[in-house]
Amino acid sequence: MNLKDQFTRGLVQENPLFRLLLGMCPALAVTTSVNNGLGMGVAVTGVLLASNIVVSAMRKVIPSSVRIPAFIVIIATFVTITDMLMHAFTPALYTALGIFIPLIVVNCIILGRAESFASRNTMLPAIVDALGMGIGFTVALVMVSAVREVLGAGSFFGLPLLPENIPALIMILPPGGFIALGCILGLMNKFQRKTA
Amino acid sequence: MQEYFIIIISAVLVNNIVLSQFLGICPFLGVSKKLSASLGMGGAVSFVLIIASFITWVLQTYLLTPLNITYLQTIAFILVIASLVQFVEMVIKKFSPPMYKALGIFLPLITTNCAVLGVAIINIQNEYSLGKVMVHSLSHAAGFTLALLLMSGIRERLEDADIPESMRGTPIALIVAALMSISFLGFSGLT
Numbered sequence: 001m002n003l004k005d006q007f008t009r010g011l012v013q014e015n016p017l018f019r020l021l022l023g024m025c026p027a028l029a030v031t032t033s034v035n036n037g038l039g040m041g042v043a044v045t046g047v048l049l050a051s052n053i054v055v056s057a058m059r060k061v062i063p064s065s066v067r068i069p070a071f072i073v074i075i076a077t078f079v080t081i082t083d084m085l086m087h088a089f090t091p092a093l094y095t096a097l098g099i100f101i102p103l104i105v106v107n108c109i110i111l112g113r114a115e116s117f118a119s120r121n122t123m124l125p126a127i128v129d130a131l132g133m134g135i136g137f138t139v140a141l142v143m144v145s146a147v148r149e150v151l152g153a154g155s156f157f158g159l160p161l162l163p164e165n166i167p168a169l170i171m172i173l174p175p176g177g178f179i180a181l182g183c184i185l186g187l188m189n190k191f192q193r194k195t196a
Numbered sequence: 197m198q199e200y201f202i203i204i205i206s207a208v209l210v211n212n213i214v215l216s217q218f219l220g221i222c223p224f225l226g227v228s229k230k231l232s233a234s235l236g237m238g239g240a241v242s243f244v245l246i247i248a249s250f251i252t253w254v255l256q257t258y259l260l261t262p263l264n265i266t267y268l269q270t271i272a273f274i275l276v277i278a279s280l281v282q283f284v285e286m287v288i289k290k291f292s293p294p295m296y297k298a299l300g301i302f303l304p305l306i307t308t309n310c311a312v313l314g315v316a317i318i319n320i321q322n323e324y325s326l327g328k329v330m331v332h333s334l335s336h337a338a339g340f341t342l343a344l345l346l347m348s349g350i351r352e353r354l355e356d357a358d359i360p361e362s363m364r365g366t367p368i369a370l371i372v373a374a375l376m377s378i379s380f381l382g383f384s385g386l387t
Contacts, residue, residue, distance in 0.1 A: 021366060024225065025310050029218035072278055072307075076271040083270065099317055102270045106310045108222065174216045175377040182363075182370030189362035 003128045010132025017140035018188055022108045026100050027141055028177035034157045037145030039093040041138025043082050043101065048110050049130040050078045055118040056126035062119075071114045072105070079105040109137060147180045148172055200331050207335035209383040213311055214343040215376055220311030224344060225369050234348035238341030244284060244306050245315055245340070248277050249333035252316040253326060273316050281307045311340055346376060 016022045023044070031037045054074050055062075062070045083101050086094045094101065104110070113133055118126040149155060152171030154162035170176050211217055214224045220241070227237045252273050260266050285303045289296045306312060315336050319329045350372050359368050 021225070022222075024221040025218050028221060069275070069278055072274055073271065076274050080267060080270050084267065099314060099321070102317055103219075103310045103314055105270055105274050106308050106313050108308050111308060170378070173381065174218070175374040175381065177218065178370045178374035178377055182367045182374065185370065186360075186363040186367035189367065193362060 003125065006125060006128050007132040010129065010134070010136040011139065012136070014133075015136045015140055016109045016133055017137055017144075018185060020109075020112075022112060023137060024181075025103065026107065027144060028174075028181060030097055030100050031141055031145035031148055031177060031180070032172045033096075033149045033153065034142060034145045036093070036096050037141040038138065039086075039090070040097060040100065041134070041141040043086065043097075044104055044107060044109065044137055045131070045134025047075065047078045047082055047104055048113060048134045049127065050081075051075045051110055051114055052118040052126040052130035053123060054078075055114045056121060056123045059119045067119065068111075068115070071111060071119075075110050075114065076105045109133060144177075144180050144184060147184065148176050151180075152176055200328070203328060203332050204335045205383075205386055207332055208339040208342065209380065210386055212339045212343055212380050213315070213336045214340055215373065215380045217314070219314040220309050220340055223305065223309055224347060224373070225366060228344055228347040228369070229351055231345070231348045231352060234344040235341075238337075238344045240303055241306055241309060241311060241340055242334075242337035244277070244281055245312050245337045246330070246333050247284070248280055248312050249316055249319055249329055250326075251276050251280065253319055253324075253329045256320050269317070269320070273313055277312050277316070278307045311336070343376070347373065350376075 010016070014020055017024070017027050026040050026044070030040045051071070051074050055071060058070075058074075079102060082104065086097075086101060113129060117129050121129070146156065148171045149157075150161060152167055152169060152173075154160060154167035168176075171180065207213070213219050214221065223237050223241065227233050255272060255276060256266070256269065260269060260272060281303060285296075288303075315333050319332060322328075322332075324332060347369075351369065354368065354372070363371070
């Protein structure tokens with residue numbers, strides 16, 4: 001498989017959120033505004049990229065019987081670094097994402113890619129894979145949060161779009177996350193069936 | 197006493213861990229197809245959640261804070277949880293084979309269940325005492341099991357429902373979760 005295919009695979013065919021249904025918790029919790037969704041996506045992409053590089057570089061050193069704990073330690077290290085960086089440089093986003101930053105460590109996407117891809121491939125494909133999956137996840141988060149922010153707060157990226165009395169507050173409350181993601185997944189199934 | 201009561205109501209109903217905090221969504225959608233399976237998952241998660249809350253609180257209070265290394269929190273907690281899950285698996289296997297058979301496949305999945313790590317971190321953030329930590333994690337465990345049981349009850353019925361083809365499976369499960377979440381919003385006046 002060439003590198004370009006690997007990259008687009010994470011974006012479309014195996015999009016972590018829409019196709020593989022991984023990383024649902026942050027996708028529902030932080031997508032109340034496009035800003036938060038984008039921030040979460042970038043943070044996950046960063047951790048995924050760093051952990052894929054290290055796991056791939058160390059794949060011959062780590063004995064296979066302790067590989068999962070080893071991967072978890074590697075991932076947790078990068079999550080801690082990300083947590084500190086965000087605390088220092090983007091305090092507003094850090095407060096908005098709150099507990100979901102340390103919880104990146106249990107995001108199944110990252111451990112999944114480490115186990116199923118990075119530990120079996122050389123560094124270059126691992127980097128491409130991380131970028132594809134990470135950007136695919138970010139795009140998906142931005143889509144969900146765009147729907148929720150436009151319908152729920154009547155704005156996009158903080159810019160007001162709709163008059164004040166139109167937005168349905170429910171879309172930025174917890175139920176809105178389930179509704180938005182459920183509808184997007186249903187629509188995707190419908191379109192996929194048409195093209196197939 | 198009243199404080200504890202507020203913690204219980206708030207954790208089980210108002211801030212239900214699945215329906216309003218979005219922690220533990222993966223098992224909530226993944227293993228809620230059958231009532232029996234969801235009971236097993238609820239039991240396994242509750243078990244690990246309560247023990248993990250206790251250990252992480254002790255670790256934080258007597259090791260990380262005195263040594264001033266709280267920045268290691270995430271790494272320390274996830275290691276505790278991962279090894280705890282392994283340990284619990286071995287203990288159950290040794291002492292209660294029938295229970296191991298019932299919980300078996302769910303146990304390894306708990307490591308990557310964000311509910312466990314999430315509750316451990318919330319405990320520390322709220323600066324609870326040990327008693328409150330135990331009540332808090334017990335209530336969250338109960339809330340998780342409650343949400344899972346309700347969901348699987350609904351999904352067993354959905355099997356026979358006439359759902360548009362593209363909405364089958366996860367999409368309709370998410371819509372059901374949305375409706376449940378709306379009804380749980382009604383509890384928000386309680387505390």
